[in-house]
Amino acid sequence: METIKIGLKHLLPGQVVSSVTFDSPKSFPNSPSDVKHFLIGAKVLLVKRRAKVLLIELSSKYSLAIHLKMTGQLVFINHMTKSKSKLKTIKTTERFGAGHPNNSLIGKLPDKSTRVNIRFESGANLYFNDQRKFGWMKLLPTAEIPNTDFFKKLGPEPLATSFTASDFADRMNKRPNTSIKAALLDQSVIAGVGNIYSDESLWGAKIHPATLVRKLSASKLETLFHELQYVLKLSINKGGSTDKNYLDAQGRRGSYLRFARVFRRDGKPCPRCGVIIIKIRIAGRGTHICPHCQKEPRT
DNA sequence: CACTTGACCTGTCCGC
DNA sequence: TGCGGACAGGTCAAGT
Numbered sequence: 001m002e003t004i005k006i007g008l009k010h011l012l013p014g015q016v017v018s019s020v021t022f023d024s025p026k027s028f029p030n031s032p033s034d035v036k037h038f039l040i041g042a043k044v045l046l047v048k049r050r051a052k053v054l055l056i057e058l059s060s061k062y063s064l065a066i067h068l069k070m071t072g073q074l075v076f077i078n079h080m081t082k083s084k085s086k087l088k089t090i091k092t093t094e095r096f097g098a099g100h101p102n103n104s105l106i107g108k109l110p111d112k113s114t115r116v117n118i119r120f121e122s123g124a125n126l127y128f129n130d131q132r133k134f135g136w137m138k139l140l141p142t143a144e145i146p147n148t149d150f151f152k153k154l155g156p157e158p159l160a161t162s163f164t165a166s167d168f169a170d171r172m173n174k175r176p177n178t179s180i181k182a183a184l185l186d187q188s189v190i191a192g193v194g195n196i197y198s199d200e201s202l203w204g205a206k207i208h209p210a211t212l213v214r215k216l217s218a219s220k221l222e223t224l225f226h227e228l229q230y231v232l233k234l235s236i237n238k239g240g241s242t243d244k245n246y247l248d249a250q251g252r253r254g255s256y257l258r259f260a261r262v263f264r265r266d267g268k269p270c271p272r273c274g275v276i277i278i279k280i281r282i283a284g285r286g287t288h289i290c291p292h293c294q295k296e297p298r299t
Numbered sequence: 300c301a302c303t304t305g306a307c308c309t310g311t312c313c314g315c
Numbered sequence: 316t317g318c319g320g321a322c323a324g325g326t327c328a329a330g331t
Contacts, residue, residue, distance in 0.1 A: 026308090052325075069325050071309080113309085132308045134325065150326090178302060187326080195324055241324070263324095284304065286322075304330070312322085 003240035009047035015120040027115035038062040051191035072135030168225040181209035182283035201228040211297040262288040
């Protein structure tokens, strides 16, 4: 989501919404009246992110809040005409934003998983596609967003400059009797960490994901904190973790998973010791570990 | 209260 | 090829 934000923040501000189409209230719960009053005619001011939610601030004092969940995509298509281009030869369609893993989507949206289509006066479109309908896009008063249930319970951003290793340990220690993996995935402890980065950071810190938080020493937690920051920064630099559905902000696939050391690498050798990586189930999630580097905790 | 499990959806993959 | 079941990057509600 951070890579999507990085791309869209250079593309959306200044765009004025001209029309919107949407289907089910599950993907877009607002009424046509909300759309008419707070979205149509509004200009995009800012693009931000909090946890896994993208925020598009509008001149109407409302914002679009977007959560992609497992299979959501945001695809920005700027339909440009040859007549408007004097400086260079350009493609008739340029696509930006997060979206489909290959270029076959160009010119083919909307499709059957398109939940919302926002059209701008410039002729550009922002498509919200979501195969599984877990994700959502909602129009909310900008000032109210921090007071929503979802935002109120979020923990700190792991890459915030003010967030230290001891802050991290303090947060984790609020969940002493759960597995470290469940604690990492709990958005009220730390915001924004999902299954990929929890597995990757635990491998980096040589911690078995089933280890109870209270069994971890302060120095282990500090190592985990640094490994978590490392994998998050690396992934942002590589354009995110595109696998099936996500694209990075410039319309390219993110490449982080090529650098992943355990995630979806079961059956392959651990890059540190060569022992075959296995996949297990922890905290109800598929979990990838090196059984040699990440020893099972004694109970 | 802390913690875990199932449900929400659709598509794909794997074994029979 | 067809069919059934398990599984998928996240979050809730309901359960223990």
